[in-house]
Amino acid sequence: MKKQPRTYKIRYKRVFFAAAILFTGISFLYLLFHPVLLKASTIEVEINSEFKPEDQILFVLGDDKEVKIDGEVDTSKLGEYTLNYKFHQYQKEVKIKVQDTKAPSITTKNLKTDMIQDIEPASFIEKCEDATEVTYHFANQEDFSKPGRYEVQIIATDQGKNETKTSAILERCEDKQGPTIEHSDKRIEFKQGLLPDFLEDVSIKDDFDENPSLDTDTSQVNFDQPGDYTLIYIGRDRSGNETQKTRSLTILKNEELNQKIVYLTFDDGPSKNTERILKILDQYDVKATFFVTGNQPSYNDWLKVAHEKGHTIGLHTFTHDFASVYSSTDAYYDDLRKIQDMVKDIISEEVKLVRFPGGSSNTISKQYSPKIMTILTKSLQDKGYQYFDWNCDSGDASGNNIPADTLIQNATACQSQYINILMHDTAAKDTTVEALPKIIEHYKSEGYVFKAIEIDSFAPHHGVNN
Numbered sequence: 499m500k501k502q503p504r505t506y507k508i509r510y511k512r513v514f515f516a517a518a519i520l521f522t523g524i525s526f527l528y529l530l531f532h533p534v535l536l537k538a539s540t541i542e543v544e545i546n547s548e549f550k551p552e553d554q555i556l557f558v559l560g561d562d563k564e565v566k567i568d569g570e571v572d573t574s575k576l577g578e579y580t581l582n583y584k585f586h587q588y589q590k591e592v593k594i595k596v597q598d599t600k601a602p603s604i605t606t607k608n609l610k611t612d613m614i615q616d617i618e619p620a621s622f623i624e625k626c627e628d629a630t631e632v633t634y635h636f637a638n639q640e641d642f643s644k645p646g647r648y649e650v651q652i653i654a655t656d657q658g659k660n661e662t663k664t665s666a667i668l669e670r671c672e673d674k675q676g677p678t679i680e681h682s683d684k685r686i687e688f689k690q691g692l693l694p695d696f697l698e699d700v701s702i703k704d705d706f707d708e709n710p711s712l713d714t715d716t717s718q719v720n721f722d723q724p725g726d727y728t729l730i731y732i733g734r735d736r737s738g739n740e741t742q743k744t745r746s747l748t749i750l751k752n753e754e755l756n757q758k759i760v761y762l763t764f765d766d767g768p769s770k771n772t773e774r775i776l777k778i779l780d781q782y783d784v785k786a787t788f789f790v791t792g793n794q795p796s797y798n799d800w801l802k803v804a805h806e807k808g809h810t811i812g813l814h815t816f817t818h819d820f821a822s823v824y825s826s827t828d829a830y831y832d833d834l835r836k837i838q839d840m841v842k843d844i845i846s847e848e849v850k851l852v853r854f855p856g857g858s859s860n861t862i863s864k865q866y867s868p869k870i871m872t873i874l875t876k877s878l879q880d881k882g883y884q885y886f887d888w889n890c891d892s893g894d895a896s897g898n899n900i901p902a903d904t905l906i907q908n909a910t911a912c913q914s915q916y917i918n919i920l921m922h923d924t925a926a927k928d929t930t931v932e933a934l935p936k937i938i939e940h941y942k943s944e945g946y947v948f949k950a951i952e953i954d955s956f957a958p959h960h961g962v963n964n
């Protein structure tokens with residue numbers, strides 16, 4: 499009887515060994531048919547987390563480097579992706595679900611509004627953190643049509659349909675105060691016939707309305723008559739409150755208003771011809787403008803003479819080299835500073851009258867710096883300069899020694915109240931000098947006066963092409 503337990507023990511061991519062999523056998527058989535063991539056939543991955551397809555392999559019956567994985571998983575986008583694990587003849591498909599299981603983290607802010615503003619749930623959100631796009635809605639059907647204090651419940655839902663419920667305070671008030679209008683201390687002063695931008699330095703603010711309207715009432719201003727006037731700024735908010743602010747302005751007499759004026763302009767000088775041009779201008783007692791460069795400093799004394807005679811010296815650039823002056827806005831302004839300094843040395847004045855080489859409409863600058871003319875034409879004026887193109891072309895730039903008759907024909911064909919004639923002052927343009935008397939005589943007989951350009955003179959501007 500004592501032997502019985504021993505027998506049991508032996509049997510138990512045998513069963514155990516048999517089971518172990520069976521299990522090993524089955525496992526081995528299983529692995530023979532499934533030589534790649536993966537963690538799961540469907541894997542859930544949180545959005546934006548790191549995911550490596552090779553980390554999903556638990557065991558390979560063989561060299562794990564021979565497992566090929568097809569397919570891609572973009573963990574930055576929600577969705578279901580498929581990966582295909584291939585090992586020799588064996589294939590196993592695994593679904594990867596990129597999901598967002600974390601609810602948005604929301605910080606709200608309270609809101610104080612007038613009765614007009616649309617109340618959107620998103621208006622109460624100060625900060626929202628979530629891996630996916632979040633939409634907001636009110637937890638209850640809200641009616642904000644009466645003034646008062648509301649506690650609003652907002653539900654933020656992300657693309658994984660996780661929700662965060664939060665609340666904020668809304669204060670609805672009747673807006674009874676009009677907007678505030680402010681402007682700089684700058685005096686509004688302009689010449690008769692010109693119309694400045696009255697709103698340029700005016701700002702308007704309202705306690706509730708982010709876009710209050712601003713209008714100018716100039717019904718008390720007689721633009722035809724020089725004098726002191728008052729204009730009224732009128733601001734309105736969306737609740738209908740109105741604010742008025744008056745501002746005084748002065749219209750100055752404009753001597754040029756009813757005059758027909760020719761502005762003779764000579765580019766690229768000084769040159770050996772400057773002296774001859776000045777002599778002709780003297781003979782006819784007319785004034786002109788020289789847009790000069792720094793290329794022939796030996797004639798600079800003539801610029802001093804021209805200035806003393808009442809002609810204007812303008813800036814045409816120091817080098818007149820398109821490739822360098824139009825290589826960048828910095829290069830342009832460096833060059834402009836050089837010609838400005840040169841002219842200042844000669845006439846002791848800081849000149850701000852400019853003519854662009856090629857005019858503002860030139861397209862050559864495009865090959866050196868796209869859009870540079872668009873930038874320069876604006877920034878020059880912002881810096882207090884004015885640039886002068888022309889509205890009448892003598893044609894003397896189209897070649898050297900163009901017959902004087904041709905130049906006269908071109909330069910006398912223009913008809914407008916203000917005429918700015920483009921001519922050149924260089925050694926090679928003798929025929930320009932020859933044509934000059936006839937050009938002056940023509941416009942004199944038409945009743946024109948000849949003036950040197952000033953900063954607020956008529957400034958023809960071409961269309962900018964670059």
Ligand SMILES: [Zn+2]
Pocket residue numbers: 765766814818855856
């Ligand atoms: Zn030029």
